[in-house]
Amino acid sequence: MSRNTIADYPRLVGRPDAEPGTGQERAVGMVAALAAGLMFSAVPAAHADTVTTTIGVGSGPDGVAITPDGSHAYVANRDSNSVSVIDTTTHDVTTIDVGDEPHDVTITADGTHAYVTNFGGGTVSVLDTTTHTATTIDVSSYPLRVAITPDGNHAYITNLTRDMVSVINTGANTVTTTIDVGDGPYGVAITPNGNHAYITNASSDTVSVINTGTNAVTTTIDVGDGPYGVAITPNGNHAYITNSSDNTVSVIDTTTNTIATTIGVGNSPSAVGITPDGTRAYVTNTLGNTVSVLDTATNTVTDTIDVGDDPTGLAITPNGTHAYITNSNDDTVSVLAIDAAPTLTGTPPVGVVGQPYEYAFTLTGEPEPTTTFTAGPLPDGLTISADGVLSGTPTAAGKFAFTVTAINGIGDDAYLPVTLDITDTPSTGSSGSLGSLAWPS
Secondary structure, eight states: OOSOOGGGHHHHHTOTTOOTTSHHHHHHHHHHHHHHTOOOOOOOOOOSOEEEEEEEOSSSEEEEEEOTTSSEEEEEETTTTEEEEEETTTOOEEEEEOSSSEEEEEEOTTSSEEEEEETTTTEEEEEETTTOOEEEEEOSSSEEEEEEOTTSSEEEEEEGGGTEEEEEETTTTEEEEEEEOSSSEEEEEEOTTSSEEEEEETTTTEEEEEETTTTEEEEEEEOSSSEEEEEEOTTSSEEEEEETTTTEEEEEETTTTEEEEEEEOSSSEEEEEEOTTSSEEEEEETTTTEEEEEETTTTEEEEEEEOSSSEEEEEEOTTSSEEEEEETTTTEEEEEEOOEEEEEEOOOOOEETTSOEEEEOEEEEESOOEEEEESSOOOTTEEEOTTSEEEEOOOSOEEEEEEEEEEOSSSSOEEEEEEEEEEOOOOOSOTTSGGGOOOOO
């Protein structure tokens, strides 16, 4: 069951006087539609990525962010006025009280603070990530999404029903300026060089590009219907925009600020995140209860993955191994293991005939790869296990050349040429001891 209906949008934003048919009403209605979580049928394609666990959090989880060291995920719980902090190793959850209707969260590059937008309270909570104490900043009405510049000096906040962006100086934690943008500003992302902020305007079907040096809008780009989420590739060359009302993603060339292509995805796409290597984009399809996986080289959908009810927010770990997806209608977070081609490294040390030998190659990939050897014999007496451990007791000296191979069915197999020296058994005696001398017979 959905927690709210679209008719509930005046309650969600505290504006009973919103007029039907206006840009403000449309933008507010879009937020309510996400909260409503209406269910449509969807048939996902086969995929390699896998949901490995589901974690219970607060009520109505929405935005999610992961610390730079990957140790914790912060989840804004819209309906319980809290933030859940997930230990990404143990999946233990700590709860922090914040303001009214927190919708989004982001974390500074140094990992010391989390900024939380309190949509219903017109404030931003600044959490110390060590002590979990909070400072509150008053901003304009209905702050929705937040992004922080790479240097950590400023936070950009979209104010949904005020058609503007608030800029916070993170040193003083005060609003320094506001910037007029399009109708119903929703999502925000900042380029890796910090020079521009991209704002999705949900009610005017545009993206505003802000020069962060002057805090002026330099370009307005027409995109799809109802743009919500925005993410920028690590090289800064493209911005991916989710268009919630026409089930597409617009890809913007950030050099020309024109649409490079449009990609069809699932039902009501919302959040979008890009892997650290820039090869894939992940999109939450809120009304389809799925995540679409995009290959950024071909801009095609390669996988569709079932997650929880009403997936809204998404964040990818800094090492690119997992995605955390908030499911707003069942109060959970799905943890998605991202498939990755295998890698294989290592330089085995010299072995000695007759002495036990063991060496573990470094192996990565998702799913976990298996290893074997090819192109040459192993030293007599040694074997290699499926998890990459070379072991046994060598029985013959020599120089042995062979290749270790790692396979997991994703991308290219990994090959590692190895040359292993096995030496004769050394003398066990000591030249400094009479007992070690060989007297003539």
